[in-house]
Amino acid sequence: MTTAAYLSQCILFKGLKEHEIELLLNQIHYQEKSFKRESLIAQSGDETTAQLILLSGSVRGEMMDFNGKAIKIEDIKAVRMLAPAFLFGKQNHYPVSIIANEESRVLHIPKNDFLKLLGSNELILRNYLDNISSRAQFLSEKIKFLFFQDIKGKLAHYYMTKLRESSSQTIRMESSQEQLAVLFGVSRPALARSIKELREDKIIETHGKEIRILNVQALKALVRE
């Protein structure tokens, strides 16, 4: 698969044909890099001198707390830009560390070339604008999630979201409690305790990785908003 073929799946190039992307790429410099599973793609605090685009694989963005414990901000699957809102503005540093979840390929476009790209096509510019706005929106939601919800609120929010994607009243957990705790920024035993309490209150029922929602109303009431 060509670079342009990958990029045609990135929202930055939404509305553009593969051959148009090809033409645009010919006018700028860029590199492709491969990263092995668990390797560090960018370190929190590093200067952002280029726009990165994840072409294949998946990565995660993590913030570190004082004790070195990570909390996961998000999982990112190809094809997507990495840290789009951190190339411009005042603080050109990665806000999170970016780590490959699996073998991944990343396109690396130096800032000046990326600027040229934005200037060369109005559609791309508009897509970019949309994208960094969405980033700010995502971060603003993240504040609400991390800071305003207690553990049960986080669980309820998480389950409700999963439930919307499901056709039945059951959810299949694809991540472990440990991983979920990292996403919630809480300790694993505390998460398990909250799950237990939901079980005791007959709000959910767990069978291994399957979770059945028994009382959607009560669950919804736990979300603090």
Add this chain to the structure above:
Amino acid sequence: MTTAAYLSQCILFKGLKEHEIELLLNQIHYQEKSFKRESLIAQSGDETTAQLILLSGSVRGEMMDFNGKAIKIEDIKAVRMLAPAFLFGKQNHYPVSIIANEESRVLHIPKNDFLKLLGSNELILRNYLDNISSRAQFLSEKIKFLFFQDIKGKLAHYYMTKLRESSSQTIRMESSQEQLAVLFGVSRPALARSIKELREDKIIETHGKEIRILNVQALKALVRE
């Protein structure tokens, strides 16, 4: 003072002369609105259908927690755009409630007219790009501040920032403990307790609104980063 004169002080129009702004304004529709002290300019969750620019006065952005208790995200002084990153992207809703701190005037540019403005001048577009990127950066810092710092860490961070603006080892607090607690998202007595502990540890000395930093090293060490 004309609208254009105010706008020439807004980073969105950085690099433009007053008469150039005047010309641009002639091509779009806009309104000016006045708000009294403590009145609601926009409610969290409201749809963002226009770009707001604070022309005079000052406002604050607040998130509400579940119990209706506010936490202040930031204070905004004229001249500045309000919620710039929330006009584009997927979630066109105010992330915070915006409340006038004092008598304030706000320019209201409907989304389409604002788009026209962005399209009509490359400098404005670039300024806007910088600005919404800075918003995302601000929010990312806010996550670190609110979620990763304990109360002493927040105090230390706050004092260190104030100290940088001061020529001596003293800080003059212009906000009350109550206001600071709202900014930190903590309760007032808990904040007072932490201040007391800093005093007991001989890290600071307080005399009314004056705070003298006795041990910068120890203070710095309290910031969790």
Add this chain to the structure above:
DNA sequence: TAAAAACTGTAACCTAAGTTACAATTTGGT
């Protein structure tokens, strides 16, 4: 300048979540 209002200091008590530890269960590899 006196009374009211706002602000600060502090204490007792409560609660959510962290920490540590370990047993029970599930999963995956050979």
Add this chain to the structure above:
DNA sequence: ACCAAATTGTAACTTAGGTTACAGTTTTTA
């Protein structure tokens, strides 16, 4: 199918911060 490793359940105990309450202090306003 068996063993090791990972995951989950749970309990005891600690801790940071919330809640409530009230006294002392400073600032505002009449």
